Amino acid sequence: MITRRSFLTAGALVVAVPVGTAAGPASAAPGTELPDLAPTVFVRVDHHGRVVATVPKPDTGQGVRTMAAVLVAEELAVEVADVTLEQALGNTARYGSQSVGNSMSSRHITQPLRTASATARCLLVAAAAARWQVPVAECVARRGRVEHPRRRPLRYRELVGDAAAIDPATVPVTLTPPDQWxxxxxxxxxxxxxxxIVTGRARYGAESAPPGSLIAVVARPAWIGARVDTVDHAAALAVVGVVAVVRLTPPGDGQGGVAVVATSTAAALRGRDALRVTWTGGNPTADSRAWLADLETALPPLTGTPDVLRVFRLPLLAHAPMEPMNATAHVTASEVRVWAPVQNPGGLRTQLAAQLGRPEAEVTVTPTLAGGAFGRRIEIDPVQEAVACSRTVGRPVTVRWTRDDDTRHDSYRPMSVHRLGATLGPDGVPTGRVHHVATWPLTVSAPFSNPAVVRASGDHFPYAVPGEVSVTLRPAPLRTGFWRSVYAGQFAYAEECFLGEIARRGGHDQVDLRRRLLPAPSRLRAVLDAAAVRAPAPDAGQSRGVACHFEYDSAIAVIVTADPAARKVLRVTAAVDVGVPIHPSGVVAQVEGTVIDALSTVLGAQITVRDGAVVQSSFRDYAWARITDCPEIDVVLVRSDAPIGGLGELAYPPAAAAIATALAGSGEPVTGMPYGVEVG
Incomplete structure (x- = not known):
């Protein structure tokens, strides 16, 4: 049963004014409408009986809106299609944390939405029982109405007024038990x-601008770390449609540049081409190969003589969401309005208010659907650019990043070098290990300048092999940020590929070795066994890669079958335990998408720097997997009694490691990412 305290902490209580008696239907004064039933800010049943869920988190492709609809429909005894979804504006004080990151969406929204919906249901049932003058226990909510064996069913719209008049603290509230879901x-x-989405009615960031908005594109630094020196904007302003040229000096870690504001994207791009900008500072001779070598020299001295020793080199990675960065802002004397695909609308509102010296009440952030995020949209530099442009021209402005902008001016996943050593017992099973890591901090987040924080983010080694793990941080030579799975994607990749090599050297089956090293019983053992049962044995000429990962209170095991000679991944079997899978097909979709990210980065996608600039510019050379690269992907849901776990980043580390191990086969061992390609 939900207590008064737990109910009140689940959301802001809406106080309802009594509009009727317990014995009869509510009535409204002429010309007025009955109130809605809104036990918290997350759920309401309006006076027409319509169920509305306010989704506090933005949807960046992880399906949080669908999860919200499932949770509300379950507890309010309606169908998913009967739930109208409304996206919450950015407002941390009202909705709590609205951040989409660290695979927290499902874990954050489940209890508040279930509690609010169950409260609304119990109030509706109580109102019906009072109307009928029967015990509440004889009444049941079903299909958008309350039923009783000897009474005419009452639809929610007939009960909303009475239910809204009941003090929620006087009604026992019980969540629907799992066996009744x-x-x-x-x-x-x-x-x-x-x-x-598929019919084009859904609106993403750049499609959400108000009528009359101008378009801006930005001339960005010619090399890493450069700042604007001089600007000759005469030719740009002469381009038909160009309205203004704005020199950008965003606060914090922004890169700066020169924005061209115009009446159309085409005019803005022509104006940018006509600009004459000189740059100063930075590092015009930077080379990612030198950065990688510097990291390798930063590894601490090796003590002892391991039986197996391997060095892994991992590259820079860009986020590459299908929707490039964009944001729209309208700044006036009385308010600041933003429309953007962001990962933390409430935090953005607070940041903008502080930076602009405005009260938060004057700042409105409307989060839109996002065509992917993967950690990039936790940063607010596109919004800052739009705000700066709008303040200059006095009109709403949409800043659009091109695909080249997005690839060459990202906040990248850091490079890293990993040295792993293992001592082996007589049977070839590891008995001790060492893992030394040299990498860079995340420049967009101060806590990640601490090696202990980096280690906590990355080190999730699940096997019973004692050892030493160390992290050495070197200053980052360019902007670095959160990338799907953050540091775990690097630590686990090296660890699992290394364990795969140990298994082959000792003649051990990949699955059997991991079973020996995992505690039993455990959720990881359970998903590994489930994947092993489902994955077919490799045919002649094929090889297998296996990897496990536990993070975000979730467990996953991935088994990959590949044809090393053809450099082709044939099948990926992933068994995953997220506790309660709120929306099973959404779980499958999340794992499938993450597997494609893993496939892409193992097969060849990396960011390199030459002569101070990023070489790659789009999907033509930052090669994400094509349809012809994609294997059969089989996702097995392993259910457990564990609390709801996170998922969005979970599959990347083991999928990447298992893919690389399978591609290696019995040939050249894995020493980096991409596999079989020069790193850096």
């Missing part, structure tokens, strides 16, 4: 907003 963990439905 119709939808949670059971629904085969797709995304709640799928039809709007």
């Amino acid at each position: 119709r939808l949670i963990g059971r629904t085969p439905a797709g995304r709640a907003d799928a039809r709007a």
Whole structure:
């Protein structure tokens, strides 16, 4: 049963004014409408009986809106299609943390949404029982109405007024028990907003600008760390449609540049081409190969003589979301309005208010659908650029990054070098290990300047092999930021590839060796066994890669079958335990998407720097997997009694490691990412 305290902490209580008596239907004064039933800010049943869920987190592709619809429909005894979804504006005080990161969406929204919906249901049932003058226990909510064996069913719209007049603290509230769930963990439905997305009615960032908005593109630094020296904007201002040229000096870690504001994207791009900008400072001779060598020299001296020793080199990676960075802002004397695909609308609102010296009440942040994020949209530099442009021209401005902008001016996943050593027992099973890491901090987040924080983010080694792990940080020579799975994608990649090599050297089966080193029983053992049962044995000429990972209170095991000679991944089997899979098909989609990221980075996608600039500019040379590269992907859901776990980043580390190990086969061992390609 939900206590008064737990109910009140689940959301802001809406106080309802009594509009009727317990014995009869509510009535409204002429010309007025009955109130909505809104037990918290997350859920309401309006006076027409319509169920509305306010989604506090932005949807960046992880399906948080669909999860919200499933949770609310379950507890309010309606169908998913009966739930109207509304996206919350940025407001931390009202909705709590709105950050989408660290695979927290499902864990953050589940309890508040279930509690609010269950409260609304119990109030509706109590109102019906009072109307009928029967015990509450004889009444049941079903299909958007309250039923009783000897009474005419009452639809929610007939009960909203009475229910809104009841003090929620006087009604016992009980969540629907798992054995009565119709939808949670059971629904085969797709995304709640799928039809709007595929028909083009859904609006992403750059499509959400108000009428009359101008367009801006930015001339960005010619080399890493450069700042604007001089600007000759005469030719740019002469371009038809160009309205203004704005020199950008964003606060914090922004890169700066010169924005051209115009009436159309084409005019803005022509104006940018016409600019004459000189740059100063930075490092015009930077080379990522030298950075990698510097990291390798930063590794601490090796003590002892391991039986197996391997060095892994991992590259820079760009985020490459399908929707490049963009933001729209309108700054006036009385308010600041922003429309943007962001990962933390509430935090953005607070940051903008502080930077602009405005009260938060004057700042409105409307989060839009995002065409991917992967950690990049936690940063606010596109919004800062739009705000600066709008302040200059006095009109709403949409800043659009081109694909080249997005690739060459990202905040990249840091490079890293890993040295792993292992001592082996007589049977070839590891008995001790050492893992030394040299990498860079995340420049966009101060806590990650601490090696202990980097280690805590990356070191999730699950096997019973004692050892030493150390992290050495060198100053980052360019902007670095959160990238899907952060440091775990680097630590676990090296560790699992290394364990795969040890298994081959000792003649051990990849699955059997891991089973020996994992505690039993454990959730990791369970998913490993499930994947092993599901994955077919490799045919002649094929090889297998295996990897496990536990993070975000979730467990996953990945088994990959590949044809090393053809450099082709054939099949990926992933068994995952996220506790309660709120929306099973969403779990499958998340794992599938992460596997494609892993495949892409193992097969060849990396960012390199030559002569001070990023070489890659788009998907033509930052080579993400094509359809012809994609294997069969089989996702197995392993259910457990564990609390709801996170998922968005979970599959990347083991999928990348298992893919690389399978591609290596019995040939050249894995020593980096991409596999078989020069790193850096």
